[in-house]
Amino acid sequence: RWSFADRNVGYAAAVNALAAQVPEHNLLLLNPDAELTGPLTACRAALTGDRVAAVSPSVLDPDLPAWDLARRRQTVLRALVSSAGYAERLRGTPVSDRYASAPNEVDGYLSGCCLLINRAAWAEIGPFDEKFFLYGEESEWQRRAHEAGWLLRPVDEPEVRHVGAGTTVDDPLAARRAADLLRAGQ
Numbered sequence: 725r726w727s728f729a730d731r732n733v734g735y736a737a738a739v740n741a742l743a744a745q746v747p748e749h750n751l752l753l754l755n756p757d758a759e760l761t762g763p764l765t766a767c768r769a770a771l772t773g774d775r776v777a778a779v780s781p782s783v784l785d786p787d788l789p790a791w792d793l794a795r796r797r798q799t800v801l802r803a804l805v806s807s808a809g810y811a812e813r814l815r816g817t818p819v820s821d822r823y824a825s826a827p828n829e830v831d832g833y834l835s836g837c838c839l840l841i842n843r844a845a846w847a848e849i850g851p852f853d854e855k856f857f858l859y860g861e862e863s864e865w866q867r868r869a870h871e872a873g874w875l876l877r878p879v880d881e882p883e884v885r886h887v888g889a890g891t892t893v894d895d896p897l898a899a900r901r902a903a904d905l906l907r908a909g910q
């Protein structure tokens with residue numbers, strides 16, 4: 725079924741409203757510039773693990789390794805290094821938010837490009853914080869889940885194709901607004 729709003733309430737508020745409509749189901753968040761290429765069988769199975777809050781499949785992105793959807797726990801220094809564009813060059817060091825290799829569990833957050841969320845975790849942790857209009861809401865929610873003892877797991881299942889910035893590529897004003905919102909979310 726389709727749900728519409730009279731105005732743009734923001735991503736966090738929209739997800740919260742939609743999640744409230746299906747309280748008996750897990751959630752699948754999929755960016756509009758991402759495409760499912762398979763049924764996410766391994767991801768759905770991994771989500772049934774004990775205290776698994778969220779999982780994300782490997783992402784087919786020409787600019788990134790397929791497993792590079794996980795970020796380490798955020799700190800001010802890591803955010804500054806990432807914002808300055810040095811996270812990739814310093815990958816695996818204490819100051820980078822990028823893992824050196826594919827992790828089994830994540831202490832930071834999984835990419836929101838394709839994220840499956842366990843309904844039990846959603847019920848315990850609560851919804852997204854609506855202070856976030858766009859960007860940062862899923863990473864902040866995952867931080868709360870991790871602090872509450874829930875696990876975040878990447879799954880080696882390359883069934884999502886992602887075109888980074890695909891929603892803003894032809895619109896310079898939208899691209900600038902997206903960059904501003906990303907900085908604000910960090």
